[in-house]
Amino acid sequence: MINFSNVSKRYPNSYDALKNIAFTVETGEMVFITGHSGAGKSTLLKLIAAIERPTSGSIIVNGQNIGTLKGAAISILRRNLGLVFQDQKILFDRNVFDNVLLPLQISGFDPKAATGRVRAALDKVGLLGKEKACPITLSGGEQQRLCIARAVVNRPSILIADEPTGNLDADYARDIMDMFRSFHQVGVTVLIATHAAELLGGAQQRILTLDHGKLAA
C-alpha cells in the first residue's frame, strides 16, 4: 500500500514541483499517473523510492514512513520496489544477462538460484534468446523490456515505471503496457507515469492526473 498525505516538494531555488498531494494506492492496484510535461509525475515516483525527499507531508510505503528512512533502510526499501527509469539506466559495459542479474547480486542471492530467476525474468519479457547480447545492439523496445526484466527479477510487490513507453512507437508501446497489465494480474501493485493518454483508452484502471504539481480531481 502506498499512502501520500499532504505531500509537497519544492526543489531548492525553484518552484513547487508538488503541492499538497494526497492519495492512496491499495495493494494490487494498477494506477496511471498522467499530466503534461513538468506536472510532477517523475517527482512523485522518485518520492516513493526515496530518491527525493518530500519538503513536507508524509509518504507511507508498505507501512514505512519514507521521509524518515536513512542509509541501509532506504536500500532495503528499494529492493522491494521494481523501478523502471525514464532514462533506462542500462549498464552498457555488460551483457543483457548481467544487467538483469545485478539486483539479485545486490540482494545477495545464491548464484545458481539467481541464474534461474534471471532466465525467468528474461522469458517474461521475451528476451531469453538475447541474454548474451550487448544492450547497445538491442532495439529501443528491447532495451525497455530489458529494464522491465531488471525491475521484476527481484519479484517486487510494487512496480514503478516512469514513461516506459516514452520513445516507442504505438505497437511496441502497447506490448509494454500489456506486460505491465500481466504483472498487475498476478497481484503486483503497479504505478505508471505516462503522458501518452491514448494508450489508456479502454482501460478501466484508475488514473491520477497531475496539473502543475496539483492533483486534479
Place this chain on the structure above:
Amino acid sequence: MSVWLSHHSYALALALKRLLRTPFSSLLSIAVMGIALSLPAGGYMLLGNLQTFSGHISGAPQLSLFLALDASRDEVAQIRSRLKQHPQVASFQFVPKDRALQQLKQGNGLADVVDSLAQNPLPDAFVINAKSTAPEVLELLRAEIQKWPKAEHVQLDSAWARRLDALLSLGRLAVLMLAALLSFALVTVTFNTIRLQILTKRDEIEVSKLIGATNGFIRRPFLYFGAIQGIAGGVAAWLIIALGIYLINGALADLALLYAFDFHLRHLSSEDSMSLLLFSTWLGWLGAWLSVASHLWQIEPR
C-alpha cells in the same frame, strides 16, 4: 550467513576481475608497492643479519678481573671456585702475575723496563667469558664481581658491542622512519587508483544505489581491490628482497672463501614475512577505504 558469503564472494570476484581487466596498470601499481616496501623491509633484513653477525664474531664479550696485589693463593682459589659456580659465567681463564709479566716482556719490547723493576707490579687476573651478550647483564655481572673480596678492578670489554648496539638501534630508527614515509606514499597510490575506478564506475554505482545497494555493498569490491593490490605488493617486496639476497650471497661466497669466514644473508623470518604481508594488505585496504569514504558520497542518484 549465505547472503553474507555471497556478498563477499561477489565483491572478491569483482575486485579480481577489475584487477585483471587492466593487467598492465595493475602490474605497475604492484611493482611500485613492491619496490617501496622492499626498501624498509630490506633494511630491516640487513640489520637483523648484522646483529646475528656481530653476535657471532664478538662471541660473548669478555670481562677482565684484576685482583689486589696482596691476594694470597687461597683467595685466588676461592675466587676461582666462585667463578666456576656462577650461573652467568660461561668460561674463564686464570692469568698469573708472572705469566702476565712475561707476556709483557715478550710482546711490547719493554724487556729493559720490566727488568729494571724491583718487583712485579702486575696483579693476578682472570679473563671471564659471560654467557649473555646483553650489555645490561654484563654491567650487572661486572658490578657484582667488583664487590668480591680482593677484586681490585673489573673491566668490561663490551664498549665495542655497545657502540654497535647503538648504531643498530639508530639504523632501526632510520628504517622505521623510511617505512612510515613510504607507507604514506603507498596509501596515496591506492587512494588514487581507487579514485579513478570510482569515477569510471559512476554509472554502475548510481544504478546499484537506485536498485537497493547499500553503501557497504558498493564499498566492498573497492576495499577488496585495495587489499589484493596490497598483498600482491607485499609479495613483490618479498621477492625483490629474495632476489637481492641471492645476488649478494653469490658475491659474499667469494669473499668468505678469501677471508675464511662463513657469512651469508638470511631472508626475513616467517613471522616477519607474515607481518610484511599483513601490513601491506592493510595499507592497500586503508588507501581504498579512505578513497571510497571521500568519493562515494559524491555519487548520489537524482
